Amino acid sequence: MPSSAPLRVLVTGAAGQIGYAVVLQIAKGDVFGNDQPIVLVLLDIPPLAAALEGVKLELQDCALPTLHGVEAVTDEAAGFKDIDYAFLIGAMPRKEGMERKDLLAANVRIFKSQGQALANHSKPTVKVLVVGNPANTNALVAAKYAAGKIPEQNFSAMTRLDHNRAAAQIALKVGVPVGNVKNVTIWGNHSSTQFPDASHAKVVKDGNEIDAISAINDNSWVQGDFISTVQKRGGVIIEKRKLSSAMSAAKAACDHMRDWHFGTPSGQHVSMAIVSDGSYGVPKGLVYSFPVTVDGSSKQWKIVQGLKIDDFAQSKLNATTKELEEERDDALAACEESKQ
Ligand SMILES: NC(=O)C1=CN([C@@H]2O[C@H](COP(=O)(O)OP(=O)(O)OC[C@H]3O[C@@H](n4cnc5c(N)ncnc54)[C@H](O)[C@@H]3O)[C@@H](O)[C@H]2O)C=CC1
Numbered sequence: 001m002p003s004s005a006p007l008r009v010l011v012t013g014a015a016g017q018i019g020y021a022v023v024l025q026i027a028k029g030d031v032f033g034n035d036q037p038i039v040l041v042l043l044d045i046p047p048l049a050a051a052l053e054g055v056k057l058e059l060q061d062c063a064l065p066t067l068h069g070v071e072a073v074t075d076e077a078a079g080f081k082d083i084d085y086a087f088l089i090g091a092m093p094r095k096e097g098m099e100r101k102d103l104l105a106a107n108v109r110i111f112k113s114q115g116q117a118l119a120n121h122s123k124p125t126v127k128v129l130v131v132g133n134p135a136n137t138n139a140l141v142a143a144k145y146a147a148g149k150i151p152e153q154n155f156s157a158m159t160r161l162d163h164n165r166a167a168a169q170i171a172l173k174v175g176v177p178v179g180n181v182k183n184v185t186i187w188g189n190h191s192s193t194q195f196p197d198a199s200h201a202k203v204v205k206d207g208n209e210i211d212a213i214s215a216i217n218d219n220s221w222v223q224g225d226f227i228s229t230v231q232k233r234g235g236v237i238i239e240k241r242k243l244s245s246a247m248s249a250a251k252a253a254c255d256h257m258r259d260w261h262f263g264t265p266s267g268q269h270v271s272m273a274i275v276s277d278g279s280y281g282v283p284k285g286l287v288y289s290f291p292v293t294v295d296g297s298s299k300q301w302k303i304v305q306g307l308k309i310d311d312f313a314q315s316k317l318n319a320t321t322k323e324l325e326e327e328r329d330d331a332l333a334a335c336e337e338s339k340q
């Protein structure tokens with residue numbers, strides 16, 4: 001039987017397509033465990049109040065022992081009150097032919113306002129995952145507007161979907177189940193400049209753990225199709241579904257938060273976009289995807305240090321850094337213009 005006090009978990013955009021896919025996984029214990037009670041707080045915009053209420057009713061109808069309460073709200077102050085974890089998903093998705101940074105003007109205001117709401121209403125220990133695009137820069141904005149109240153280390157943006165996509169591509173190439181692949185890395189922005197890096201990954205093949213590079217044995221693929229497939233996967237899904245990834249995005253959000261809550265398995269790292277501390281020469285303050293390990297008891301992440309970066313990798317790191325600097329400058333200018 002559940003014993004500890006319920007965690008308050010906020011999902012924004014809960015009436016949207018990722019929201020609908022994510023809430024069940026959170027509510028049934030996939031993220032915080034089967035013996036951790038939770039109260040789910042669902043936030044969306046006022047025109048979606050009825051749809052949100054419908055999601056709340058369905059969650060009640062799931063009869064889940066871990067779900068101790070569901071609140072459906074359209075007011076930020078109520079939504080952010082005393083929360084322990086925030087899945088910030090609510091934002092406009094891109095359509096065919098757009099880059100994620102084309103969403104900046106529309107979405108950045110949401111994250112400025114939610115940064116302020118976090119500062120004013122949430123627990124100072126709250127852990128924040130930004131999914132809404134452009135995710136890295138939205139997280140930078142939210143962290144900036146919560147500064148002084150919520151430590152910047154508590155903010156992250158989602159590159160776990162890219163990480164999962166990269167592991168899946170390696171598994172398909174080598175012919176092993178995806179569970180046999182670990183330690184891929186996504187560097188930089190959740191955009192087409194990201195650098196999916198197989199060079200530190202390991203694969204279990206025929207019962208032996210070996211370097212993914214040896215198992216793949218095709219360097220032109222590692223430096224070519226592997227990278228471009230992962231970089232462009234979101235766009236391909238939109239082309240085919242006419243909607244952006246939702247099932248896989250929801251699963252990745254749950255993976256990200258589960259590892260933050262419980263810690264990463266020994267000997268494994270995952271990719272999280274977090275506020276750069278200057279590691280690997282990435283300018284401090286950019287929200288940049290790094291290889292990280294998480295200690296489950298302190299819930300603190302650490303950037304894996306000392307990975308070898310060759311000239312090829314460095315040029316990729318530099319390109320995604322440049323894009324993030326431009327996004328940051330555009331976002332901060334847009335925040336200055338919005339007078340709320
Ligand atoms: N980081 C990543 O890997 C991924 C990010 N995304 C992004 O996630 C976001 C959500 O995608 P979908 O669920 O497919 O979109 P959707 O359009 O189905 O749902 C978005 C929901 O957010 C709500 N919303 C808008 N403004 C809000 C606000 N201020 N407060 C609360 N809710 C608000 C909308 O009313 C809508 O219900 C998009 O920006 C999309 O590009 C999508 C896939 C992967």
Ligand SMILES: O=C([O-])CC(=O)C(=O)O
Nearest residue numbers: 094133161234235244245
């Ligand atoms: O591509 C998009 O716009 C949605 C997304 O972020 C992804 O699927 O990675």
